[in-house]
Amino acid sequence: xxxxxxxxxxxxxxxxxxxxxxxxxxxxxxxxxxxxxxxxxxxxxxxxxxxxxxxxxxxxxxxxxxxxxxxxxxxxxxxxxxxxxxxxxxxxxxxxxxxxxxxxxxxxxxxxxxxxxxxxxxxxxxxxxxxxxxxxxxxxxxxxxxxxxxxxxxxxxxxxxxxxx
Numbered sequence: 001x002x003x004x005x006x007x008x009x010x011x012x013x014x015x016x017x018x019x020x021x022x023x024x025x026x027x028x029x030x031x032x033x034x035x036x037x038x039x040x041x042x043x044x045x046x047x048x049x050x051x052x053x054x055x056x057x058x059x060x061x062x063x064x065x066x067x068x069x070x071x072x073x074x075x076x077x078x079x080x081x082x083x084x085x086x087x088x089x090x091x092x093x094x095x096x097x098x099x100x101x102x103x104x105x106x107x108x109x110x111x112x113x114x115x116x117x118x119x120x121x122x123x124x125x126x127x128x129x130x131x132x133x134x135x136x137x138x139x140x141x142x143x144x145x146x147x148x149x150x151x152x153x154x155x156x157x158x159x160x161x162x163x164x165x
Contacts, residue, residue, distance in 0.1 A: 001123035002135050003032045003039045008081045009073065010066060014043065017062055024050050024058055038146075041139070052151040056163035067140035075129050082124050089121055 011030045019028035025047030033040045045055050093099035106114045139145045151162045 001120055002127055002131055003041050005078070005081055005085065005124065005127055006132055006135060007032045007041060008085070009070075009077070010041070013066060014062060017065075018045060018058060022058065024055065035148075048154070048156065051157045051160035052153055053161050053163045056149060056151070063140045067136045070133060070136045073129070078129050078132065082127065085124055086121055089117060089124075 027046035
């Protein structure tokens, strides 16, 4: 849930900086998912003007800049993001399939209390700026995260290097 809150702030700045300001590619986005039961923050950049090495370096630079700037994000901004997320979760379902989806997810996960929605809302309510700041610092400044990089080169970049640690 903390990554989801964080991504609500991360994604638009990622897009604005890399896509709009730096014009490094025509796709620049981020999303939260799960990899082997671990929460994952993924970024996606598609570029026809930068090679794989340049892209990775720019994403890493953005991450560091985001982490340092995040300290100045106001509590009000974070509270507005949380409020928006809760409103989306509490929104009246559009149809039976939308209404049933959380129950199917709980059933698939073996959660027969069917309380994931209520727990998620509780986690959102109980998250504060200090929690998010600790997460940002751990990930982007201290580097305590798993980093998986998938690099695909087109013909225009077939003779350029991949990013390598």
